[in-house]
Amino acid sequence: MSLVEFGLLDEAVDFVEQQHASLSQDHEYAVLLFNIGQEFTRAKDHQNAIVYYQKALVANPQLGSAHYNAALTYLQLGDERRAAEHLRQTIKAEPNSPDAYFYLAQLVAKSAGPKQAIDYLVRAVELRPNHGETHFQLAMMRILTGAPDEGRRHFEISQRLAPERFATLAATKRIIAAIDILIRSQGDSAGELTKWKEMLAKSLD
Numbered sequence: 285m286s287l288v289e290f291g292l293l294d295e296a297v298d299f300v301e302q303q304h305a306s307l308s309q310d311h312e313y314a315v316l317l318f319n320i321g322q323e324f325t326r327a328k329d330h331q332n333a334i335v336y337y338q339k340a341l342v343a344n345p346q347l348g349s350a351h352y353n354a355a356l357t358y359l360q361l362g363d364e365r366r367a368a369e370h371l372r373q374t375i376k377a378e379p380n381s382p383d384a385y386f387y388l389a390q391l392v393a394k395s396a397g398p399k400q401a402i403d404y405l406v407r408a409v410e411l412r413p414n415h416g417e418t419h420f421q422l423a424m425m426r427i428l429t430g431a432p433d434e435g436r437r438h439f440e441i442s443q444r445l446a447p448e449r450f451a452t453l454a455a456t457k458r459i460i461a462a463i464d465i466l467i468r469s470q471g472d473s474a475g476e477l478t479k480w481k482e483m484l485a486k487s488l489d
Contacts, residue, residue: 314344321353330360348377352384364391382412389421398425409438416446420455427462430470432477435462456484 321336337354340347355370371388374381389404405422412418420442427435439459442450449455463481472478 310343311347314340314347314350317343318347318350318353321350325353325357330357333357334361346377348374348381351377352381355384355387359387364394367391368395380411382408382415382418385411386415386418386421389425393425398428401425402429414445416442416450419445420450424458424462427459427466430466432463432466432480435459436480453488456488460484 317336317340321333321340324330324333324336334354334357337350337357340350341354344350351370351374355367355374358364358367358370368388368391371384371391374384375388378384385404385408389401389408392404393401402422402425405418405425408415408418409422419438423435423438423442425435426432426438439450442455460481463477463484467477467481
């Protein structure tokens with residue numbers, strides 16, 4: 285149960301706003317503000333959540349969790365530019381955060397293209413090698429940037445790790461679409477891409 289469900293959020297906000305003078309470090313105050321932001325997030329009040337994550341970051345600009353939650357909240361609000369900024373700040377504060385690399389890769393792929401996203405996905409895989417979604421996204425990016433062998437390897441890993449999501453019709457169709465894009469852009473003189481595509485198509489029958 286959240287503070288909202290108990291009807292205590294207003295009291296919690298008042299309490300936190302009164303605490304700054306009595307706390308010995310801004311970090312402690314930042315954490316309290318961050319916690320209020322989380323309560324607003326749980327209540328799906330994204331506008332107020334952002335207010336408190338930003339207040340937390342004024343108190344402690346290095347609070348990685350506040351940057352990360354602010355990024356996800358901006359995504360909910362449709363502001364991808366600010367989301368990307370906060371994900372980059374998350375990585376500076378918490379360089380071993382696989383989720384920050386993963387989400388930033390998605391945004392970079394949209395804004396700058398798949399080639400620029402690959403390094404973020406590679407790092408995400410290094411930090412969390414058993415995450416099927418990351419392997420699948422890296423497979424797509426590798427295929428689209430002309431490295432189909434690497435793409436195939438990561439696609440097969442994603443299928444082993446999460447067959448319920450990636451050994452599926454929808455996932456296979458996305459890979460076939462990426463192969464088609466690569467064939468149209470670079471050709472397929474050796475026929476290997478076509479063979480892989482045909483093999484995948486047969487698996488859909």
